[in-house]
Amino acid sequence: MTTETENKHREASTRETLEGFVPELAGEEELRAALEQAFDYRGDVTLTLKGGEVLVGYLYDRRTGATLSTSLVRVLLKEGGRRNISYSEIAALAFTGRDTAAGKSWEAWVKKFEEKKAAGEKNIGLLPDEQE
Amino acid sequence: MGVPVSQMWAVSSYVLKNRLQGRKHYPLVVMLEVLFRCNLACAGCGKVQYPAHVLKSQLTPEECFRAVEEAGAPIVNIPGGEPLLHPQIGEIVEGLIARGKYVYLCTNALLLKEKMHLFKPSKYFTFTIHLDGERDHHDFAVCREGTYDIAVDAMKEAIAKGFRVTTNSTLFDGADPVGVRRFFDTMMEMGVEGMMVSPGYSYDKAPDQSHFLGKERTRELFRQILSNRKKSWRFNATPLFFEYLMGERDYDCTPWGIPTYTIFGWQKPCYLLQDGYADTFKELIEETAWDEYGEKSGNPRCANCMVHCGFEPSAVNHTFGSLDGIVATVKGMLSTYPDAEALEMLKAPRTATGGDPLVQIAAKSATPAETVEATR
Numbered sequence: 001m002t003t004e005t006e007n008k009h010r011e012a013s014t015r016e017t018l019e020g021f022v023p024e025l026a027g028e029e030e031l032r033a034a035l036e037q038a039f040d041y042r043g044d045v046t047l048t049l050k051g052g053e054v055l056v057g058y059l060y061d062r063r064t065g066a067t068l069s070t071s072l073v074r075v076l077l078k079e080g081g082r083r084n085i086s087y088s089e090i091a092a093l094a095f096t097g098r099d100t101a102a103g104k105s106w107e108a109w110v111k112k113f114e115e116k117k118a119a120g121e122k123n124i125g126l127l128p129d130e131q132e
Numbered sequence: 133m134g135v136p137v138s139q140m141w142a143v144s145s146y147v148l149k150n151r152l153q154g155r156k157h158y159p160l161v162v163m164l165e166v167l168f169r170c171n172l173a174c175a176g177c178g179k180v181q182y183p184a185h186v187l188k189s190q191l192t193p194e195e196c197f198r199a200v201e202e203a204g205a206p207i208v209n210i211p212g213g214e215p216l217l218h219p220q221i222g223e224i225v226e227g228l229i230a231r232g233k234y235v236y237l238c239t240n241a242l243l244l245k246e247k248m249h250l251f252k253p254s255k256y257f258t259f260t261i262h263l264d265g266e267r268d269h270h271d272f273a274v275c276r277e278g279t280y281d282i283a284v285d286a287m288k289e290a291i292a293k294g295f296r297v298t299t300n301s302t303l304f305d306g307a308d309p310v311g312v313r314r315f316f317d318t319m320m321e322m323g324v325e326g327m328m329v330s331p332g333y334s335y336d337k338a339p340d341q342s343h344f345l346g347k348e349r350t351r352e353l354f355r356q357i358l359s360n361r362k363k364s365w366r367f368n369a370t371p372l373f374f375e376y377l378m379g380e381r382d383y384d385c386t387p388w389g390i391p392t393y394t395i396f397g398w399q400k401p402c403y404l405l406q407d408g409y410a411d412t413f414k415e416l417i418e419e420t421a422w423d424e425y426g427e428k429s430g431n432p433r434c435a436n437c438m439v440h441c442g443f444e445p446s447a448v449n450h451t452f453g454s455l456d457g458i459v460a461t462v463k464g465m466l467s468t469y470p471d472a473e474a475l476e477m478l479k480a481p482r483t484a485t486g487g488d489p490l491v492q493i494a495a496k497s498a499t500p501a502e503t504v505e506a507t508r
Binding site for chain 2: 042043060074105
């Protein structure tokens, strides 16, 4: 991995969340690194294909081969259905969906619990995210 | 009611058959994750953080049957998410039983009373209730007050109706061994068939990253909990797995032993890690780089894992793999694991070492020394 790629990787990894991040895909290394991050991301991403098609969905798998054309990502589309997309078809990637794993720390739960307990509330609890 | 002889026979004969055939990678249990959505938002869970359209997706009954038939394991575990949220869960369970599978439906039981009519009592079917300990501890661990009472109420009804009911408890740093032992008493008095306890796994997507146990702390905790057992306690686990948790023996992980099927496919390599998905069980077995997982591989994500889904299969392999394993298992079934030092450890004051101990949030007034006597 080049120093430039390492720096971009570091920039992304030091963000509290990748939500809103649009990585530069200047070369093969950057593309591979960005798609690895997208695989690890618990929100939807937007992929713009070289043919102009725009796909939004959850990237749940990637299979890496020796070349970009033999590597692919597998996406559960937001509008329904699945698509396998070759790395070589991808022109742009954006972390557009909400990061569902971010911002819900244990400490936040303890704080909420203690505040509500002090206020005399009953049946204190966290609720699952609204299913939009 | 105990584990039916027919189930013990089904598992034993299945394991022996696979061993005689020289099959290395065979599953004992299939984890059928029918959906990811849940009606709780536990801080220690890394299973439910997905976009809404993923949470709305679910396996069809046909997908479930195909996966289970392909894997061939005699036992199917249905975790989640919360499987009772699946609109066809009754049909799925019925279809699996029709295929001769022993089905354990893992639920937080919040919807159990409402959905119980979907199921029929059967030796092939068990409700496994997620309870992490006594009322205050459980409610705090699952991040919602009132859940313990709802679950226990539903469990009592299920037991009264003749269902097999077991419990599954995940223990994190801060768990009070004295309280866990009291919890065992309560479950046994209630008529629960057997109990499973396992340390939590540090999912990298779980909101709570500070309460997962390291291996040494896990061994210390489980030694205190599982030594000096009451004869009335019944567990839904092999004795050798518990001996592993107590630090009495060492195993490496068998990640293919309890594989997981989800809406994405067969999860590589195990229930806890997500390194990709295979479309078929054959592909999972043949194309996963198994030597990259387990403590001996040096994979840092496996370094502190002692979870049931990887190590119970190792213990079962030991049981059926040698005379020594069979003898040790029989000995374990008959032993109460007397350990004077562990008893002394139970009396020691609890100290916080991994952040706020869960048990101190709603601490009871009794000291460990006062309460330990009641759990002997």
